Amino acid sequence: MDSIAKLTEMFRKFPGIGPRQARRFAYFLLSADSSYVSSLSTGINSLKKETSVCSDCRRYFAKSDSRPTCAICSDTGRDKTLLTIVSTDVDMDAFEKSGVYEGMYFVLGGYVPLIETDEPEKRIRAGHLTDLIKRRSKDGLSEIIFALSATPEGEHTASFLADYLSKLAEDLNFKITHLGKGLSTGTELEYADSETIKNALKNRE
């Protein structure tokens, strides 16, 4: 396989990228400035080296020698009684950017697929979530907010998790709420604007 074909194959693995776009990316790099290509390549090489997964919320953050947790989880000023569950880092960024939420987060890292699957809890970070909830319970956790996309997969994941956590909610005395209908059907959290997120949070039930 030649370099163009090899790189095209690699770009095809990117989310939402088809074969034609992947090929265009490869040709774009051929015609781009050498300095651009070289900084892109350095950036890709250092991405994993310089990034860690937060031991609490499981989001990616710029690695620090001193802390195992991200800036949000280490911020003592945030409200530890609230825990919002999102599917991806991108959703969390959208939520955080809206500037209306002061609580904590957890990133599931995916969705429970609609088709039946063995051990669906392993498709999301349910084990990590349970551990975190037990720890946060000691800090007064009182509410878990599901902020999953209003898509069939998002709703399926929310109902799976509500079941999965129901016993724990009873034992540790926290409630489970869902974002209000401000997020219209089919809206992905990632694309929601600040005002929509603010209303969805205010109207949670």
Ligand SMILES: [Zn+2]
């Ligand atoms: Zn964190």
